[in-house]
Amino acid sequence: MSRKSHRQGEFPPAPEPLTVPVLDSHTHLDMVLEEARASGASAIEHGNGPATVVDAIASARAAGVDRLVQVGVDVPSSRWGLAVAREHSAVVATVAVHPNEAPRVSDVDVALAEIDALAADPRVRGVGETGLDMFRTGADGRKAQEESFRGHIEIAKRHGKALVIHDRDAHADILRVLDETGAPDAVVMHCFSGDGEFAAECVRRGFVLSFAGTVTFKSAAPLRVAAGVTPPEQMLVETDAPFLTPMPYRGRPNAPYLIPLTVRALAAATGAGVDALCAAISATGERVFGPW
């Protein structure tokens, strides 16, 4: 997620459904519902977005997106995500304090202890989003951010859960910290934002690259090259909803039912068939976050 909002207008219309189901590997349903409330949601057909978790799941399923990973960004949203994952079989959760929140947390140890306790739950399948953000966090917050990142890596390893990484303008430092601490078995580079060279480096290390709506942006040619060097068994697709809405709806609010737009762009970028790609991404999702 990227907090700062440029979103305007209604939720986009539902795309043509996928025939082979796939997951949304990174979504913030709490913020999607907030967005929908702000737009006066009553029903998704009216372009106002999902009014409830049930709506969000149903509209995603109708688009061929049958599993969701709900991502926490602070202790309250992590708790909320776990509650949703316990109630809905289509949803699993990840828990964390976001790197842009980490410098603002009054007591990092207390927050990390909370995240550690939540991470023990069987419906929590990942620790994240955590990582480094050199774009929004200034030099004064970097130490706290890196300490928080290291704490989350420990928690992921302790519980054997996937590590979900937020990397904003911090490729080299992300790799440095993971080299210093030792990476968990499953590492997901959420909203992958590097070029082909960085993608190849992540692939070589066994990381999983999760591509968001940014891969559809006209300016994102290096990202499509990155997708091209990522084998399907190390590839995921995500919305990061309500952010990063794929073309042609960039700037409008995002939700899991819009995954087909991004997965079709990924298929075009990689030369894969859409069905085969969905099957491969589903298998990767099951390995990393499953079973649902």
Ligand SMILES: [Zn+2]
């Ligand atoms: Zn996010």
